[in-house]
Amino acid sequence: MAEFLFERLCLIGVGLIGSSVARAARAKGGIARTIVAHTRRPETLARVRELGFADLVEADAGRAVEGADCVILCVPVGAYAGVMRRIAPHLAPGCILSDAGSTKGSVIRDLKPLLPAGVQLVPAHPMAGTEHSGPDAGFAELFENRYVIITPVPGGDPAAAERIAELWRRLGSMVERMDAETHDKVVAIVSHLPHLIAFTICGTADDLAEETREAVLRFAASGFRDFTRIASSDVDMWRDIFLNNRDALLEMLARFTEDSHALARAVRYGQADFIEDRIRRGRRIRRGLIERKQA
Numbered sequence: 001m002a003e004f005l006f007e008r009l010c011l012i013g014v015g016l017i018g019s020s021v022a023r024a025a026r027a028k029g030g031i032a033r034t035i036v037a038h039t040r041r042p043e044t045l046a047r048v049r050e051l052g053f054a055d056l057v058e059a060d061a062g063r064a065v066e067g068a069d070c071v072i073l074c075v076p077v078g079a080y081a082g083v084m085r086r087i088a089p090h091l092a093p094g095c096i097l098s099d100a101g102s103t104k105g106s107v108i109r110d111l112k113p114l115l116p117a118g119v120q121l122v123p124a125h126p127m128a129g130t131e132h133s134g135p136d137a138g139f140a141e142l143f144e145n146r147y148v149i150i151t152p153v154p155g156g157d158p159a160a161a162e163r164i165a166e167l168w169r170r171l172g173s174m175v176e177r178m179d180a181e182t183h184d185k186v187v188a189i190v191s192h193l194p195h196l197i198a199f200t201i202c203g204t205a206d207d208l209a210e211e212t213r214e215a216v217l218r219f220a221a222s223g224f225r226d227f228t229r230i231a232s233s234d235v236d237m238w239r240d241i242f243l244n245n246r247d248a249l250l251e252m253l254a255r256f257t258e259d260s261h262a263l264a265r266a267v268r269y270g271q272a273d274f275i276e277d278r279i280r281r282g283r284r285i286r287r288g289l290i291e292r293k294q295a
């Protein structure tokens with residue numbers, strides 16, 4: 001067996017996710033002989049050097065990917081096409097190009113047409129994260145016991161997909177395979193819609209505080225506080241997710257809106273059974289997650 005899974009692992013973007021991959025790869029060992037990190041901004045470059053989770057830090061994206069046998073894009077999904085145009089001429093034949101983006105249909109749409117011959121695309125999405133961003137926010141244990149969804153591209157090399165699966169297993173994750181369309185629907189309901197609701201409810205409460213000139217937010221109880229954690233997430237990342245998972249997100253929002261109207265109707269007409277049933281369902285789902293150690 002080879003000493004390392006990859007000789008040269010290049011991370012394009014080393015915020016929460018990219019820096020956690022680097023930290024976890026270092027901590028686990030045997031994953032990459034050399035870790036190269038690319039960041040655009042000079043301040044981040046200096047900070048990444050200081051943090052020391054990469055062997056090489058490179059300001060030029062093209063130079064960063066040269067000679068890499070695995071490149072992982074860890075930037076907001078709206079930046080993919082631009083990044084790909086810069087790196088494509090420098091990708092080595094035999095290289096595996098993967099990513100950590102939260103949408104998958106758009107990633108395949110933006111990367112596949114620019115893929116050089118001999119480079120394999122293996123899109124992936126770690127279902128792990130926090131509301132924090134930037135290279136200081138990452139930690140080696142982030143992917144431990146969390147799912148990673150791989151969405152292999154039609155006609156892609158199964159051996160390349162297996163190497164990316166192996167990478168994530170070695171970082172501590174459980175790997176599932178899914179087509180991109182199913183992935184986008186699943187994450188629209190479990191991740192993207194909850195964020196949309198959190199951003200919205202915070203705005204609604206803020207408007208109310210202004211209107212009543214009362215400190216509504218000062219008395220925020222724990223339910224609201226939980227929403228504010230989610231709503232404090234990174235602006236660029238979430239703008240790009242919403243714009244790049246538009247259809248699935250709008251479909252889930254329409255279903256949610258219908259269901260919330262049904263509950264509103266039950267409240268209006270005093271239908272206690274209906275209300276109780278909805279609350280019980282929520283409790284059941286939470287219990288299920290706790291039993292599976294996902295909450």
Ligand SMILES: NC(=O)C1=CN([C@@H]2O[C@H](COP(=O)(O)OP(=O)(O)OC[C@H]3O[C@@H](n4cnc5c(N)ncnc54)[C@H](O)[C@@H]3O)[C@@H](O)[C@H]2O)C=CC1
Binds near residue numbers: 013
């Ligand atoms: N934050 C989270 O909880 C999770 C995020 N993801 C996905 O992972 C990716 C990275 O997210 P995070 O690490 O959380 O974001 P982050 O904001 O912590 O890091 C992103 C990094 O990319 C850099 N960047 C942005 N545009 C760039 C460009 N055009 N060229 C080069 N660098 C650029 C930023 O300066 C930043 O350092 C995103 O696609 C996101 O959707 C996936 C799972 C969880």
Ligand SMILES: O=C(O)C(=O)Cc1ccc(O)cc1
Binds near residue numbers: 101127130131191
């Ligand atoms: O912090 C949270 O609650 C998250 O939901 C983290 C997260 C954000 C984006 C993803 O694509 C996956 C996980």
